[in-house]
Amino acid sequence: MKSRAAVLRGIDQAWQIEEITVDPPKANEVLVNWKVAGMCHSDEHFVTGDMVPPQDLLDLMGAKFFPFIGGHEGAGIVMEVGPGVTSVKPGDHVSASFVPSCGRCRYCSTGRQNLCNYGAGTLMGHMITDGTPRHFDKDGNPVTMMAKLGTFSEYACVRGRGVAHQGGARPPAGRRGTRVVRRRHRLGLGDQARRHAAR
Numbered sequence: 608m609k610s611r612a613a614v615l616r617g618i619d620q621a622w623q624i625e626e627i628t629v630d631p632p633k634a635n636e637v638l639v640n641w642k643v644a645g646m647c648h649s650d651e652h653f654v655t656g657d658m659v660p661p662q663d664l665l666d667l668m669g670a671k672f673f674p675f676i677g678g679h680e681g682a683g684i685v686m687e688v689g690p691g692v693t694s695v696k697p698g699d700h701v702s703a704s705f706v707p708s709c710g711r712c713r714y715c716s717t718g719r720q721n722l723c724n725y726g727a728g729t730l731m732g733h734m735i736t737d738g739t740p741r742h743f744d745k746d747g748n749p750v751t752m753m754a755k756l757g758t759f760s761e762y763a764c765v766r767g768r769g770v771a772h773q774g775g776a777r778p779p780a781g782r783r784g785t786r787v788v789r790r791r792h793r794l795g796l797g798d799q800a801r802r803h804a805a806r
Contacts (some may be wrong), residue, residue, distance in 0.1 A: 608638075612742075612760035614750065615675045618656035622759075623679065627750055629762050630741040632689035636734065637767050639701060645680030645756035653753070660671050660730070670731055672691030674744055675751045679705050682757065685770070692767040701770035703756045707735050712766055729754050 613622040615749035632638050659672055673752075685699045695701055708720035715723050721746035725735055733740040733749060737761060739806045742757065742765035757763040 610762040615649040638687040676757035678758030679754035
């Protein structure tokens, strides 16, 4: 599928709107049509190079960082699901889940998803599911995605656990991004609440 995306090609360069190709989802992945995205200061840190891994580390890992699609805050609609995805279905409204997590390790099972080993690859490489790319520039080169989400693209293939289903939640009248989805019991240390801007 073709998609427009804000792509960064290097440090101290401007974001460019480019057409990319997005492959369909494989096992445990979903294709999302991002409807809204937030511009976080983290995205600006890639322009300045403050959050770009050093070249010697990239070389050691055999990885390329650029080209890069920004965006880790967003909401959209699931268009397609790959085999094994049971948490969402086509048509579901979802929000982006910033730090990748497995949902099963000792950290995830105790509400500390930010410590999951999956998070170590947040800014590097390709899909967490199998290590291969799904997003390509016009020359066929793989494109890295911010937090494995790339919400600065109209469409993105992401890990099924990389999105959170928003049920029937809709933004309130007025300003977007001001509604908080709350659990019906008291929140404590390690519990999560989600802020969203789903349409």
